[in-house]
Amino acid sequence: MTAGRVVSAPAARVRAARPAVHRAPGRWAVLAALVVLAVVMLFPFLIVALNAFKSPAEYSSGNPLSLPKGLYLQGVVDFWNRVDFGEKLWNSFLISASVAVAAVVLSILNAYALGIGRVRGRLWVLVVFLVGNTLPQEALAYPLYYLSKQVGLYDSKLSVILIFTVIQAAFGTYLLSSVLGRFPREILEAAALDGAGRWRALWGIVVPISRPTLSVLLIFFFIWTWNEFFLPLIFLISNDNQTVPVAIGVLQGEKMMDATMSSASALLGIVPAVAFFLIFQRTLTRGVTVGAVK
Amino acid sequence: MFRTSRTAALAALAAAALALSACGGSSDSGSSGGGSQGKTLTLWHYEGADSAMGKAWAEAVKEFEASHPGVKVKFEAKGFEQIQKTAGMVLNSDQAPDVMEYNKGNATAGLLSKQGLLTDLSEQAAKRGWDKLLSPSLQTTAKYDQRGIMGSGKWYGVPNYGEYVMVYYNKDAFKKQGIEVPTTFDEFTAALDTFVKAGITPIATAGAEYPAQQIFYQLALTKAARPWVDSFQLYKGKVDFHGPELTYAAQTFADWVKKGYIAKDSAGLKAEDMGVSFIGGKFPIMISGSWWYGRFQSEIKDFEWGSFLFPGAQLTPGSSGNIWVVPEKAKNKDLAYDFIDITMKKEVQNLLGNSGGVPVAADPSAIQDAKSKELIENFNKLTTSDGLAFYPDWPAPGYYDVLVSGVQELINGTKQPAQVLDEIAQPYNDNLADIGN
Numbered sequence: 001m002t003a004g005r006v007v008s009a010p011a012a013r014v015r016a017a018r019p020a021v022h023r024a025p026g027r028w029a030v031l032a033a034l035v036v037l038a039v040v041m042l043f044p045f046l047i048v049a050l051n052a053f054k055s056p057a058e059y060s061s062g063n064p065l066s067l068p069k070g071l072y073l074q075g076v077v078d079f080w081n082r083v084d085f086g087e088k089l090w091n092s093f094l095i096s097a098s099v100a101v102a103a104v105v106l107s108i109l110n111a112y113a114l115g116i117g118r119v120r121g122r123l124w125v126l127v128v129f130l131v132g133n134t135l136p137q138e139a140l141a142y143p144l145y146y147l148s149k150q151v152g153l154y155d156s157k158l159s160v161i162l163i164f165t166v167i168q169a170a171f172g173t174y175l176l177s178s179v180l181g182r183f184p185r186e187i188l189e190a191a192a193l194d195g196a197g198r199w200r201a202l203w204g205i206v207v208p209i210s211r212p213t214l215s216v217l218l219i220f221f222f223i224w225t226w227n228e229f230f231l232p233l234i235f236l237i238s239n240d241n242q243t244v245p246v247a248i249g250v251l252q253g254e255k256m257m258d259a260t261m262s263s264a265s266a267l268l269g270i271v272p273a274v275a276f277f278l279i280f281q282r283t284l285t286r287g288v289t290v291g292a293v294k
Numbered sequence: 295m296f297r298t299s300r301t302a303a304l305a306a307l308a309a310a311a312l313a314l315s316a317c318g319g320s321s322d323s324g325s326s327g328g329g330s331q332g333k334t335l336t337l338w339h340y341e342g343a344d345s346a347m348g349k350a351w352a353e354a355v356k357e358f359e360a361s362h363p364g365v366k367v368k369f370e371a372k373g374f375e376q377i378q379k380t381a382g383m384v385l386n387s388d389q390a391p392d393v394m395e396y397n398k399g400n401a402t403a404g405l406l407s408k409q410g411l412l413t414d415l416s417e418q419a420a421k422r423g424w425d426k427l428l429s430p431s432l433q434t435t436a437k438y439d440q441r442g443i444m445g446s447g448k449w450y451g452v453p454n455y456g457e458y459v460m461v462y463y464n465k466d467a468f469k470k471q472g473i474e475v476p477t478t479f480d481e482f483t484a485a486l487d488t489f490v491k492a493g494i495t496p497i498a499t500a501g502a503e504y505p506a507q508q509i510f511y512q513l514a515l516t517k518a519a520r521p522w523v524d525s526f527q528l529y530k531g532k533v534d535f536h537g538p539e540l541t542y543a544a545q546t547f548a549d550w551v552k553k554g555y556i557a558k559d560s561a562g563l564k565a566e567d568m569g570v571s572f573i574g575g576k577f578p579i580m581i582s583g584s585w586w587y588g589r590f591q592s593e594i595k596d597f598e599w600g601s602f603l604f605p606g607a608q609l610t611p612g613s614s615g616n617i618w619v620v621p622e623k624a625k626n627k628d629l630a631y632d633f634i635d636i637t638m639k640k641e642v643q644n645l646l647g648n649s650g651g652v653p654v655a656a657d658p659s660a661i662q663d664a665k666s667k668e669l670i671e672n673f674n675k676l677t678t679s680d681g682l683a684f685y686p687d688w689p690a691p692g693y694y695d696v697l698v699s700g701v702q703e704l705i706n707g708t709k710q711p712a713q714v715l716d717e718i719a720q721p722y723n724d725n726l727a728d729i730g731n
Contacts, residue, residue, distance in 0.1 A: 057593045060573040082343060082371065145383050155389045234380050237389050239370045250340075250373035254397070254616075255504070255585050257566055258342070 045270070051263035052076060059260045075264035083247040084239070085268060091236075092226055092243040092272070095160055100221040102165040104214055107172025112202050114173065115180030116188065126174055133170040137230050148235065155237040163231060168221045179213055180206065215283045219276070226273050244269050333365055335629045339395035340372045346588055346651025347455055347615070353645050354637045361636070365629060378402075385411040390621035393630035398435035398451060398617050400443050401691050406619070407450040408442035413620040415449040418631045424452055427638055427655040431682040432456060432614040434528075441729060445528040451617030454637050456652040456673055457584045458612025458682060459508050461605075465598035467494075467578035479516060479606030489578060490554045497550070498577035500568040501561035501705050504687070507697040508611050509556075509581050510704070511686035514543035515609040523609060523683045529726065535719035536712070544711035547704050561705040583612070587669055588650030600665075603672055609683040610676055614654065690725035 047064055054062075055072040079085065110129075114122045144163060145154070153159040183206065191201045207214070229245040236242045248265045251258055337355070341347035355367045370391070377396065384390055385406060396403055406412050419425045419436075428436065432453055439447030461482075468475070468485075471492060476482040489496035499505045515523075518539045525531035534540075550556050560568070565582070572580040573593050580586075581604070590599060604610055618637070620630045636642060643653040644660040652673045661667045676682055687694035700718045703709040709717070 056589075057595065060570050060589075060593045061596070062574075063570075149387055154387050233376055234383065237380065237384055239372075246373075246376065249375050250371060252373055252375055254340075254374045255565065255583065256342075256589070259566065 048263045048266045048270075051260055052267040053264075054260050056258065056260050064259070072260075075260045076268065079251070079261050079265045079268065083242075083250055083265075085244075085247065087240065088242055088244050088247040089272060091157065091241060092245075095157055095164070095232075095243060096222045096225040098161045099164040099168060099225040100218045102161070103168035103172055103221050104218050106165060106169040107176050107217065108202075108207060108210070108214065110169065110173040111176030111180050112206060115177040116183055116206065117198075122177070126177060129170045129174050133167070133174065141231070141234055144231070145234065155235065155241060157236070157241055159235050160232055160243075163235070164225050164228065168224065172217050172221070175217070176210070176213065179210065183209075212283070215280075219280050219283065222276065223273055226276075244272070335365060335367045335393070335626055335633060336391040337367055337369045337393055337633065338372050338377070338391045339369075340374045340377055341395070343371070346646050346649035349649045350642050350646035350651065350653075351454075351637060354633065354642045357636050357639075357642070358633050362629065362632065367633075382406065382409070382411065385621045385623065388623060390623040392624040392626045393618055393620055393633055395616050396451065396619045398444070398453065398614060399688055400438075403435075403451050403617060403619060404438045404442035404444055407438040407448075408440070411622050412450045413622050413624065413627060415452060415620065415631075418634075419449045419452070422631070422635050422638075424449075424634075424638060428453065428614075429654075429677040429680070431677060431680050432654055434682075434684070435614045436617060443529065443729070445524075451619045452634050452638070453614030453617045453654060454634075455615035455646055456612065456654050456677070456682075457615050458610055458652070458673055458676055459512060459581065459583050460601045460603055460610070460672060462572060462580040462582065462586065462590065462599060462601050464572075464575060464578040465600055467575070467597070475600075475602055476605045482605040486550075486553075486555045486579075495554060495557045495577065496579045497556050498568045498572045498580040499556055499560050499582075500563040500565050501702045502563055502698065503565040504685075504694070505565050505568050505582050506556075506560065506701045506705065507686050507694075508583070510543050510547050510697070510701050511611050511683075512581065512604050512607065513546050514539045515611070515683050516604070516607045517542045518609060518683075520609070520680065527684050527689055529689075529729070533722070535715045535722070540715055541711070544704060544715050547701070548707070548711050551705050551707065556705065558705060558707075561702045584652050584669060584673070587652075587665075591650050591665060601668065601672070603675070608679065609681050611685050612673075612676060612682040613684045615652070690722055693721060693725075696721045 050066075050068060051059060051064060052075060053071050053073065054068040055074070058066075058069060058072070113119050114125060119125070140163075144159075148154040148159045153162070187205060187209070188201055191205050196204060226243075227245060228243075229249070232243045232246050233249065236246060248262075248269050251262050251265055335358070339347070339351060341351070343349075343352070355369060359365065359367055372394075377394070381396060381402075382405075386409075396406070403412070415424075425433065434445050436449050436451045436453055437447050438444050438450050463475070467489075471485075471488050473485045473488055474481075476485050486496045497509075499509060521531065522533070522539055526533045547556075551558065568580060568582065569586055569589070571577055573590065575597055587601075618634045620627055620634075624630055638655055640655070640657050640660070643656040647653040647656040647661045647666055647670050648663060650666060650669075652670060656670065658667070658670060658674065661670055687697055690696075696718055700714045703714050703717075704711065
C-alpha cells in the first residue's frame with residue numbers, strides 16, 4: 001500500500017547493466033555498493049534460514065548467528081503439521097490469485113473509461129481512488145466488519161477477496177489511467193475507422209498492447225495480497241480459512257516466542273512468494289513501459 | 295510468444311481459482327456455525343501444543359469426548375494476537391466459539407463483559423464448586439463489575455492455571471562464589487554484592503519489555519501490604535506515587551543499576567534476550583515469571599538451576615493465568631460448562647503441574663518431578679498467604695509502555711527517581727478520572 005511500489009526500477013537496472021562490461025573503475029564502485037546493498041538485504045533471510053534449522057536448545061545456548069550443528073528439521077515439520085500448512089498455502093493461493101485477476105480486470109475497465117474514455121471529472125475520480133488507497137486498513141476494519149456481517153460473508157474467503165480486489169484495483173486504476181492517458185490516439189482512431197466499437201477496441205487493441213503492464217500488475221497484486229496480514233486476521237476467523245501470514249502469527253505467544261519455530265514458519269512463508277517472483281521476474285523486468293507505437 | 299502463453303495460462307488458472315473460491319466462500323459461512331445443535335463443542339485457545347496448558351487441555355478434550363458420547367470437540371489453535379485483535383468482533387457475530395481462552399484483566403475480559411459479550415458464570419461457579427477451588431486472589435481476575443473492573447461482581451471467567459514472578463538462580467554460579475540461597479532481603483543484596491566483586495553482573499533483565507518493570511514493582515511490594523495493592527490495582531483507595539512504596543522502588547532500582555547489579559545495556563533488551571542469556575549461563579540470577587519454567591526445564595543442560603520467592607517480600611507479582619470464557623452468543627453453553635469443569639478436575643490439573651505449569655487445583659502429592667514440585671509449592675505458599683499482587687501494567691490501558699519508558703530512564707540514569715515517579719503517576723491518574731473514580 002505504500003508509495004514505493006513503482007515498478008520500473010528492475011527495467012532500468014537491466015538497461016544500465018549491458019554496457020557496463022567495458023567501462024571503467026567508477027563502475028566497480030557501483031558494483032561494490034550494490035553488493036553491499038544485496039548483503040544487507042539478504043542478511044535477514046540468512047538469519048531466518050540459519051535459525052530455522054536449529055533445535056530450540058541449540059538456539060538458546062548459542063546465539064542467533066551461530067551456525068547450526070546439524071540439520072534440525074523438526075521445527076519445520078512441527079510447524080507444518082501444527083497449522084496444517086498445506087491448507088493455508090492453498091487458501092493463500094486461492095485468495096491471492098483471485099484478487100490478482102479480478103483486480104486487474106477491474107482496473108483495466110476503470111482505466112479505459114478514465115484514461116482513454118476521458119469521462120468528465122476523471123481527476124476527482126482518481127483522487128478518490130488515491131484516497132481509498134491511502135486509507136489505513138485499521139480505519140476500514142470496523143465498517144467492513146459490519147458490512148460483511150450484514151451480507152453473511154463474515155469468516156469467508158470471499159469477503160477477503162472482495163475487499164482486496166477493491167483495494168488493489170484502486171491502485172491499479174490510478175496507475176493504469178495515467179498509462180492509458182498516454183495511449184497513442186492514432187491506433188484507436190485507426191481501429192475506429194476499421195469499424196471496431198469501444199468494447200472491441202478495449203479487448204482487441206488496448207489490452208494486448210498493455211499486456212506487459214497488466215502482467216506486472218497481476219504479479220504485484222498477487223504478492224501484495226499474499227503478504228497481507230491485518231484484514232485476513234480479522235475476517236478469516238476459522239482456521240480452515242486462514243492464510244499463510246495469519247497462520248505464522250499463531251506462533252507469537254503472549255510472553256513467549258519460539259525463535260526457531262518462528263524462523264521455520266517465516267521460511268515456509270516466504271518461499272512461495274520468492275518462488276513466484278523468480279518464475280515471473282522476466283515478465284517484471286519488461287516494466288511498465290507501454291504505449292509505444294508499433 | 296512463450297511469455298504470452300504463460301501469462302495466459304496463469305490468468306486461466308487464477309480465473310478457475312476465483313470461480314472455485316466463489317462457491318467455497320458461500321458454503322463456508324453456512325457450515326462453520328455448528329448447525330448440528332448440541333453435537334459439536336467449539337474450543338479456542340492459544341497455548342502451544344507442547345506447553346503445560348496445551349498438554350493438559352488436550353487431555354481434557356479426550357475426557358470430555360469420553361464422557362459425552364456423540365459430541366465432537368472442534369478445537370482451533372489460535373494466535374495470541376488474533377484473539378487480542380478480533381475477540382470483540384468474533385464474539386459479536388454468530389461465529390463465536392462455545393468456550394475460549396481469553397486474557398484476564400480490565401482492558402480485555404472486563405471490557406467484553408461490560409459490552410455484554412460474555413456469559414455470567416456465577417451460578418455455575420457456585421453449583422460446580424469453582425468458587426471453592428480457587429483462592430481469593432485467583433478469583434480477582436474471574437470477577438468483573440458493571441464497569442468491567444475486576445475484583446468484584448459476577449463471574450465471567452474461570453482461571454485454570456496460575457503464574458507468578460520468582461528469582462531463578464544458577465546453582466553452579468552460586469556454589470562457585472560460596473553463596474547460600476538467600477532468605478532475607480539483606481542476604482539477597484549481600485549475594486548480589488559478592489557477584490559484583492567477582493566481576494559478574496548478577497541480574498539478567500530486559501528494559502524494553504515487561505521484565506524490568508516487574509522488578510521495579512517487586513521492589514515496591516517489599517514495602518507494601520494488601521491495602522496498597524487493592525488501591526493500586528482495584529482503585530479501592532488513593533495511591534501516592536511519592537509514598538514510601540514507590541519511592542523506595544524507584545530509588546532502590548536506580549541504586550541497583552549504580553551498584554552494578556543490573557547492566558546498563560539491559561535497557562534496550564527484550565525478554566527473549568534475557569531468557570537466552572540466562573540459559574546461556576551469562577547471568578547467575580533472573581527475576582521473572584513462571585512462564586519460563588518449562589522452557590528452562592527442557593533447555594538448560596549445562597548447569598543446575600533452581601528458584602526461590604523474592605526474599606523479604608510478602609507480596610509477589612503474579613495472578614491467575616488466562617481464563618476460560620463462554621461467549622454470550624455461544625450455542626452450546628451447557629457443554630462449555632462441562633468442559634471447563636473437566637479442566638478443573640484433579641487429573642487434568644495434575645497433568646498441567648507435571649508438565650511444568652502452575653495448576654490452581656492440583657493435588658501436590660501427585661506431582662512427581664522435583665522441580666515442578668518446587669514451582670507449585672511456592673505458588674501454593676503465595677495463594678494461601680494471599681500474596682499475589684498482579685502486574686504493574688494492569689491498572690490503566692497503555693500503562694505497559696509508560697512503565698517501559700519510565701524504567702528505561704531509571705536504567706539509563708537519564709531521569710531522577712522522583713521525576714520518573716511523576717511521569718508514571720500522570721497516566722495512572724488520568725485513567726482514574728476516565729473511569730470516574
